[in-house]
Structure formats: structure tokens, C-alpha cells
Amino acid sequence: NAGVTQTPKFQVLKTGQSMTLQCAQDMNHEYMSWYRQDPGMGLRLIHYSVGAGITDQGEVPNGYNVSRSTTEDFPLRLLSAAPSQTSVYFCASSPGGVDTDTQYFGPGTRLTVL
């Protein structure tokens, strides 16, 4: 199993550009999430999904869109990039359930918005 994969690893955007961060998992996990990590802030939840076709907002959803058309993929779209979105983005998946609630994280995408 590849686990959770994210592409690209690095990206530089100009203010106002749009892009999609890709996330895929091959563990047949129901739950998937997107976090952003900023220095001194820990990780903050952007959006999450409890299954194909179902998404919801997390703590910091503004400026981001998600969709979940398949169990495997959970892309994150930046509609109009802003410097405040410069961050490291992590995708995570979880099988859910009481005893199998560990989240598995991808390696991250480092995004810089100029």
C-alpha cells in the first residue's frame, strides 16, 4: 500500500491564481481530512469528508473548496490564492470506528503564495 499520497510536494502561486492540491489513499478509508500547518499554530482542520459525496467544513474553510467523488480521492481547491494561504497542507485518512480511529497523514504540500 502507498498509504496517503499528496501532489505536488511544492508549489508557488501568484496572488489570484487557482490550483488543486491532490490527495489519494489506497486503504479504503471512509474518512478523509485536510489540515493546514502554520508555525506556532499546530494543525487546523480545513475540510473533511465522511464518505464519497459527503463533505463538511472544518475550522478554517474560507478560500477552499473540496469534493469527494470517490472513496480514494479528496482534492483541495484554492479558488483565488492569497498570501495568507501560504502554508503546509496535509491530507489525512481514517478508517473510522471506535478502535481504528488513527489518522494516517500524507507527506504534505508546501505552498507559497506571492
Added chain:
Amino acid sequence: AQSVTQLDSQVPVFEEAPVELRCNYSSSVSVYLFWYVQYPNQGLQLLLKYLSGSTLVKGINGFEAEFNKSQTSFHLRKPSVHISDTAEYFCAVSDHGGSNYKLTFGKGTLLTVNP
């Protein structure tokens, strides 16, 4: 709403010394508690978790944590650290209602182990 406070942003220690990384949480419901570790330029990986049962939880790499409900704490300990333990450590909480895909993280503690 739940929150997590990691009391130390940085903890420097010498190799083979014991270490404790402190974590306190607040929540109006029962919680699950986690410690994740992030090595430089990598994603996060689970170190250990508390779901229920014994309050002393053992994890990977010789780490353990103790859940203290009365003090709402979940401190992480290791009796003897190695250089390779240098990393950032995150405490996290999810509510007991099953939304364990929605973790609330602390701001992290950078553990630096010096020779």
C-alpha cells in the same frame, strides 16, 4: 468546543535524559487523546492514543502517556531519549461521539535532544 494546550513550545534535553511533554485539554464531552510525532520535513505519524481503559498508554519508540481525567491532562514521557527523538510532538483530541476524523491539535512542542 474542545481545545488543547501544550505548555511548552520547545524542550531541549541531553541524550539519555528523561523527558516529559505536557498536554492539557478542555472539552465538555468525553474524549479520545492522541500524540503524534513529526520528524523534519515529514508528515505526522501516530505515537500513541488513549481511547478507554488503562490510563497509562504505551506507544512506539519507548514513549508512554498517562491520561488524568481530574487534571484533564495527557502528558507524554520517555525515560531516556535518543538523538533520533528530535522532532515536533503534537497532542490532539477528538470527541467521544465518533467524530474522530476531526482532530483538534495543540500548537506543538519541539523536542531537541543534544549529545
